[in-house]
Amino acid sequence: MTxxxxxxxxxxxxxxxxxMYSLVALGFVLIYKASATFNFAQGAxxxxxxxxxxxxxxxxxxxxxAFVVTVFLMIAVGYATERLVLEPLMSQSEDTMxxxxxxxxxxxxxxxxxxxxxxxxxxxxxxxxxxxxWVAENLGLFVSALDVAAGVVAAVLIVILALLFRFTKMGLGxxxxxxxxxxxxxxxxxxxxIMLMVWSAAGxxxxxxxxxxxxxxxxxxxxxxxxxxALPVLIIGGFSSIPGAIVGGLIIGVVEKTLEVYVxxxxxxxxxxxxPYVLAIFFLLWRPEGLFGEKIIRRV
Amino acid sequence: xxxxxxxxxxxxxxxxNFVVLMALAFAVVPLMIETDxxxxxxxxxxxxxxxxxxxxxxxxxxxGQLALGAAGFMAAGAFACYNIELRIPxxxxxxxxxxxxxxxxxxxxLFGLPSLRVRGIYLMVATLASQFFIIxxxxxxxxxxxxxxxxxITAQDIVIAGRSFTSPMEMYLVVAVVVTVLTILAVNMxxxxxxxxxxxxxxxxxxxxxxxISLLRAKLQAFALSAFYCGxxxxxxxFTYLKSLEPVAFDIKLSFQILFMVILGGLGTINGAFxxxxxxxxxxxxxxxxxxxxxxxxxxxxxxxxxEQVVFGALIIVFLIYEPLGIAKLWENLKSRLFSxxxxxxAAAAKQEPAG
Amino acid sequence: MTQARxxxxxxxxxxxxxxxxxxxxxxxxxxxSFKVLMHExxxxxxxxxxxxxxxxxxxxxxxxxxxxxxxxxxxVLDRISPNIVARKGISRTFQNLxxxxxxxxxxxxxxxRRLHMGANFLQIAFQTPAATREERENRERCxxxxxxxxxxxxxxxxxxxxxxxxxxxxxxxxxxxxEADMLLLDEPMAGMNxxxxxxxxxxxxxxxxxxxxxxVLIEHDMGVVMDISDNVVVLDYGKIIADGxxxxxxxxxxxxxxxxxxxxx
Numbered sequence: 020m021t022x023x024x025x026x027x028x029x030x031x032x033x034x035x036x037x038x039m040y041s042l043v044a045l046g047f048v049l050i051y052k053a054s055a056t057f058n059f060a061q062g063a064x065x066x067x068x069x070x071x072x073x074x075x076x077x078x079x080x081x082x083x084x085a086f087v088v089t090v091f092l093m094i095a096v097g098y099a100t101e102r103l104v105l106e107p108l109m110s111q112s113e114d115t116m117x118x119x120x121x122x123x124x125x126x127x128x129x130x131x132x133x134x135x136x137x138x139x140x141x142x143x144x145x146x147x148x149x150x151x152x153w154v155a156e157n158l159g160l161f162v163s164a165l166d167v168a169a170g171v172v173a174a175v176l177i178v179i180l181a182l183l184f185r186f187t188k189m190g191l192g193x194x195x196x197x198x199x200x201x202x203x204x205x206x207x208x209x210x211x212x213i214m215l216m217v218w219s220a221a222g223x224x225x226x227x228x229x230x231x232x233x234x235x236x237x238x239x240x241x242x243x244x245x246x247x248x249a250l251p252v253l254i255i256g257g258f259s260s261i262p263g264a265i266v267g268g269l270i271i272g273v274v275e276k277t278l279e280v281y282v283x284x285x286x287x288x289x290x291x292x293x294x295p296y297v298l299a300i301f302f303l304l305w306r307p308e309g310l311f312g313e314k315i316i317r318r319v
Numbered sequence: 320x321x322x323x324x325x326x327x328x329x330x331x332x333x334x335x336n337f338v339v340l341m342a343l344a345f346a347v348v349p350l351m352i353e354t355d356x357x358x359x360x361x362x363x364x365x366x367x368x369x370x371x372x373x374x375x376x377x378x379x380x381x382x383g384q385l386a387l388g389a390a391g392f393m394a395a396g397a398f399a400c401y402n403i404e405l406r407i408p409x410x411x412x413x414x415x416x417x418x419x420x421x422x423x424x425x426x427x428x429l430f431g432l433p434s435l436r437v438r439g440i441y442l443m444v445a446t447l448a449s450q451f452f453i454i455x456x457x458x459x460x461x462x463x464x465x466x467x468x469x470x471x472i473t474a475q476d477i478v479i480a481g482r483s484f485t486s487p488m489e490m491y492l493v494v495a496v497v498v499t500v501l502t503i504l505a506v507n508m509x510x511x512x513x514x515x516x517x518x519x520x521x522x523x524x525x526x527x528x529x530x531x532i533s534l535l536r537a538k539l540q541a542f543a544l545s546a547f548y549c550g551x552x553x554x555x556x557x558f559t560y561l562k563s564l565e566p567v568a569f570d571i572k573l574s575f576q577i578l579f580m581v582i583l584g585g586l587g588t589i590n591g592a593f594x595x596x597x598x599x600x601x602x603x604x605x606x607x608x609x610x611x612x613x614x615x616x617x618x619x620x621x622x623x624x625x626x627e628q629v630v631f632g633a634l635i636i637v638f639l640i641y642e643p644l645g646i647a648k649l650w651e652n653l654k655s656r657l658f659s660x661x662x663x664x665x666a667a668a669a670k671q672e673p674a675g
Numbered sequence: 676m677t678q679a680r681x682x683x684x685x686x687x688x689x690x691x692x693x694x695x696x697x698x699x700x701x702x703x704x705x706x707x708s709f710k711v712l713m714h715e716x717x718x719x720x721x722x723x724x725x726x727x728x729x730x731x732x733x734x735x736x737x738x739x740x741x742x743x744x745x746x747x748x749x750x751v752l753d754r755i756s757p758n759i760v761a762r763k764g765i766s767r768t769f770q771n772l773x774x775x776x777x778x779x780x781x782x783x784x785x786x787x788r789r790l791h792m793g794a795n796f797l798q799i800a801f802q803t804p805a806a807t808r809e810e811r812e813n814r815e816r817c818x819x820x821x822x823x824x825x826x827x828x829x830x831x832x833x834x835x836x837x838x839x840x841x842x843x844x845x846x847x848x849x850x851x852x853x854e855a856d857m858l859l860l861d862e863p864m865a866g867m868n869x870x871x872x873x874x875x876x877x878x879x880x881x882x883x884x885x886x887x888x889x890x891v892l893i894e895h896d897m898g899v900v901m902d903i904s905d906n907v908v909v910l911d912y913g914k915i916i917a918d919g920x921x922x923x924x925x926x927x928x929x930x931x932x933x934x935x936x937x938x939x940x
Contacts, residue, residue, distance in 0.1 A: 057440040107640045113439050114385055118582060119639050121575075125632025132625035244571070250444045258440075287459045296448030303437050303445060328802070328810060504800040511799040511810060512785070512792050519775045519786045526773035529735060530853060531761035531790040540796060587777070 028161055029280050030273050035166030037272020038173040039235075042228035043249035044256065044264035045177065046221035051258045052197045053217040056105065057117045062246025063124035064222060067131040068093055069229025073142055073238050074135040086226075093222025094215075096127070101214050128243055140238040144168075144230060169231045173265075176227060180220070181261055189216055197259075251299035257309025266310060271295045328510060344495050349488060358487035359560070365593075365600050366491075366498045367556040372580040372592035373505050374548030379578075380587035381514055382541035383521025384434050388446035389549045389577040391453040394569035396423040396550025397557035398463050401564050404475045405465060412479050416497065416551050423550020424543040426453060431542025435535055450574055458566045472564040474557055490559040497555060501548060506589055508544070517541050518587070579631055583638055585645030594646045603627050682887030684905060685713035688857060689734065689889075694743035696729055696913075703729040704740070704913040711857070716883055716890045718900045718921075721910035722933070727893045728770050730910070731859045734891075735767050736760040747857070762790060766855035768846045770862050770893070776835030780845050783834055784820055787852030788813040820848045824878065840871050847875070851882060858882075860892035864899060872896065876903050901925065909933070 043065055050058040071092055075085035104119055111119075146168045150161040184190040192213050195203040204210045232242055252271050256263025275291040283290045302309070329337075352358065371389050378386045400419040403410055410418075430449035434442050457463045464472055477484045477493055484493050508514055516537045519527035528534055557564050576599055584595020606627055610618050642648055689711040696704040704726045711717050719727050732738040734745055736757045745752045747763055766787070775783050792813055794806040821830050824844050829837060834845055843863060850858050863879070864872045880903055882888050894900050900907060900921065907924045909917040911933040917924045924930055 059440070104636055111639070114383075115639055115643065117385065117440055117443070119636050121578070122632040122635030122639070125575075125628045125635070127632075129625045129628030129630075129632060133622055133629060136619075137621045137625065247447070247571075250440070250447070254441060254444055289455050289459060293448060293451035293455050296444060296451055300433055300445050300448050303433050303441055307437050307441065328807060507802050508796055508800050511806070512789070512794070513796045513799050515778070515782055515786055516789065518778050518782070522775035522777055523773045525737060525757065526769060526775070527786065528757040529737075529761055529767055529773075530786050530849070531758050532786070533758045544796070 026277075029276050031162055032166060033273035033276030034269050035163070035170045035272070036276065037252075037268040037270070038170045038265075039228060039231055039268070040248050040252045040271055041265045041268025042169075042173050042176070042224060042231070043246045044252040044268055045180070045261065046224040046228070047249055047253055048258065048261055048264045049180070049217050049221045049224070053193050053213060054105065054200075055113070055197070057113070057120065057258070058123075058221070059117060059120040060100075060124035060127055061221065061225060061249065062243050063127040063131075064093070064096070064225040065229040065232065065246045066240065066242045067096070067127040068222060068226035069142070069233045069238050069242070070131045070135050070140070072226060072230065073140045073233065077140075089226055090223055093226055094219040097218025097222050098215055101211070101218055105214070124243075128240070132240070137240065140233070142230065142233040142238050144234045146234065165231070165235055169235075172227060172231065176224060177261065177265060180224075184261070189213065193217065248295050251295040253309070254299040255302045255309060257311040260309065260311035263309055263311030271298065274298055328507075341499070344499065345492070349492065352488075355487040358491045361600070361604075362491050363487070363494050364556070364560045365597055366494045367552050367560055368577065368580065368600060369593045369596035370498050370501060370555070371549045371552035371577050372584065372596045373502065373589060374545040374552065375577050375581045376587065376589065376592050377505075377509075377517070377548065378431075378541045378545035380581055380585075380591070381509060381517040381521065382538060383517075384431075384538060384541065385439055385443045386431075386434075386446040386542070386545070387443045387571075387574050387578055388430065388448075388450040388453075389545075390553075390569040390571065390573035391450035392423045392427055392546040392549035393553025393556060393573070394457060394566060395426050395453050395546075396420060396553035397564055397569065398457050398566075399423065399550065400554035400558065401472065401474060402463065402465075412477050412493075413497075416554055419554040420547040420551040423553070424547040427542040427544075427546020427549075428539050431539050431546075434538045434542065447571075450571055454566045454569060464564070474562050474564055477558055494555050494559050497551065501551065502589065505548070509589060513540070521587075579635060581645075582635055583631075583645055585647030586643070588644075588647045590650075591645050591647035594650065598646060599631070602630070606630075680714070681884055682714040684715045687711065688713040688748060689891075690746045691730075691734070692744050692746075694730070694733055694740045694745065696726075696733055696738055696740045702913055704733070706743070707910075707913070707915050708743075709908050709915060709918050711889060711891055712906070714883070714887045714889055715905040716879070716892070716903055718904035718907045719891065719893045719910060720895070720897070720900055720907060725910040726913040727910055728861055729913075731767065731861055731891070731893065734760075735765065735859060761853065761855070764856035765859065766850045766853035766857075767859035768843075768850050768861055768863055770865070772839075772842050772846060774834045774842055774846055774849070777833055779831045779833055780826060780837075780848075781814075781817055781821065781830045783845055784817045784848045784852045785813065787849040788817060790853065791816075817852055820851055823851075824848050839866050840868075843867065843875070847878060854886070855888070857889040857891065860890060862893050862895065864894060864896060872899060879903060 043061060046061045046064065047058055050056055050061070068089055072085055072089040075088050076082065080088060100123060104123055105116075108116055108119055144165075146165050149163060151164045151167065155161050184193065192203065192208040193216075195206075195208055196210060196213050200210060228246075229238075229242065232245060236242070236245070248271065249268075252264060252267040254267075255270055256265070256267025275294045278294050279288065279291045348362070352362075371393055374392070375386070375389050378384050396419040399422040400415050403415040403418055404412075407415075426449060430446060433445035437445065461467075477490065479493070484490055509517075516527070516532050517540075519530065519532060520534060520537045524534060527537070553569065557568070561568055580595030580599050581592060582595070583598055584593070585591030603624070607620075607623055610623050638645055687710040691710070692708050694704055694707045695702070707726075707730065719730065721727050729738060733740045734752075736752065736755050736759065739754055747760075747765060750763065752760060752763065775786060778786075792809055794803070794809050798806040799810075821827055824847070826841065826844060826848070829841060834842055837845065843865075847860070847863060850860070860879070864875050867875065876899060879890060879892070883890055892904070904921055906919060907917070907921050908915060909924060909927075909930050916929045916933055917927045919927075
């Protein structure tokens, strides 16, 4: 009985950790949907956002103000990226865009460290990373409060974004742009405004993801490597699908946790470092467009 | 460009360049440079990384496959070499290097397999798997490190034909010979049908296939040769530069550096690999020196390394926008501008030739 | 077309039997059959979207038809990739140009020699005598093609920098370099002016006459089609509505209704 309970705990912890990957992946999907650009810099944006947030708090800003200031900062980053990187490379190949966003990632993570320094910061969101006592006592399950909070925040963000996509004028425009930027522009959809909105949304998602990650693991450079795991999440879920990002994140979270707990001890641990990527390879061989992505038909 | 080949497929200009470079590498440098610093901190790592960058060029610059795992293959080569030297003591060092490269090449083929189905970022993620998996494997299975618990293993001395090469200059000569040989082979391949097939796959895969190129063979060949070059480079890097073996030396940061070398140096050129490696290696040295000279050590080394990241990242973007063919192309342009200062009559004669 | 040919038209070299192809429920080709004869110039015509290019892509192995079979020189081409089709002796050009943009003209044409170059990477890396000889001989062959097409002045230019008409010419050169028994030419004259078209026709006829290469070409210009082709297949909505010599097709009522009367002339 306790073994089954323990297994549930592992799976639950995996799912909740997975939602954090989902959050990073979400920012990725937003930008991919609007511009068909693989934004490698999403992970660096997570780090940049949360480090700036902590930095502003260190300067004496209260929590809420620091949050708002960082949101504006991320919008500025989005605007600069749009103007300085994406626009000049508009007609270039996908691979070129991807390489450019790798460059952008280095600019952002370097900039954040140059301005705020490299030491590890603690971030206290007022939610502890320890088992919720009530659940532990009554159900015998040890579930971290922070994990649950992360799960709730992720769920709320996803619902808001999905609603925005479905029901607002911006969402409609965005879907049109994703379909055919040229045609969308010709019927008067303001391409640049939409891009700015999307990059800003991705920036805010990055900030939230960074705060949750930072509260757990400390605000430090290692976040960039953690965020890299959003890539296998995207391959599993599909680059253009919000539900895909969620499910992909959950799958990665659960698989890496269970592997680590049940198989890891035989190899001295550390399986989580590569398991998501190898899992992604199997998905690539089996279903390259991801679980929720549209099937790609190459026409000649 | 229309030169008749003077020697095999090489024009007069190629041969002249080769002679000058060889004289520089094997006569001028060993005779002129005495300080160990130049050998062990600049020339040796430059050549090793340039060799790895050639490997990255094969797969990315020529075959057009976005791979990001060069450091993983370097690690495979380095630890293969350590184990061969350790377990087969009679093996001559050059053969150890060869086998290290072949072992890395086997990994290259394995992790190159996804390239048959996917490209772009998908492939990049698949190659990241190789990066993380290889490092983890070496780290977690004690056998690879001969059950050394300290984490840092000293590399064996390089012994060739009973003579050991231990001084920085001697090691430099070993590296220079290996890099020279492999570079010549790389130039031969990239100028011949091997390189043409790769470039055809890069530029338009379906047309390449319709001309009878097997995508499977061309891509796996590129991955195998790429990993071979990275493997040999990794072994040299560990044995002559680090002088020790530790998996963390080959982490993802190094893979990114090698990626930057080929993008900045110039995709699809062999000299771009050397230029890019030199730039990525020397720029931090210059930045550090300038930082210390201007601010007298008041700037923290970590801040300087952060600024370095910003500069490299920004340069990547700037080059992709303004000169996607990298520094090698800038160098070409500079050369042709210098050429245009030839005597008037000669320049006029050159103009008569159409678009040559 | 009346004078004696070096390579008289022979029996069937390519047989397309009951091919059907659809993309996610949309039918591109429906139950199509026709034969191409040895050494002939065969045109495929039809309105836009009639399935002409899809048909070439099926023959070439890029698309896999859901039904039917294609055989070349009596051998069934079943579920095989373009590179294997190339090895059997079929080469092609593409509708929207599929050149290697960053490579020079001569290198593009050299890629066409792929199947005539057997040296492996080690022989090439070490420049063995066999490898260098092979490289030299194939380069010479390509220089001949460059001369034949009268594009010497651009031989070292990256093709991406060339105007459309010249790129079409280079693509023909690359297909010629393969010395395949059969060439599939997908709109080789699209976007060309009268002068350029006349030149292109001259090249196609010359190659057919001198080497006996069987040609299957898609073309919109009816004048060109009537001039150079031995037989014409007319496709409409993925189905064959006529197949025969140009004069017969020109007077075929179905063809006039579906295509000629409406879209052209």
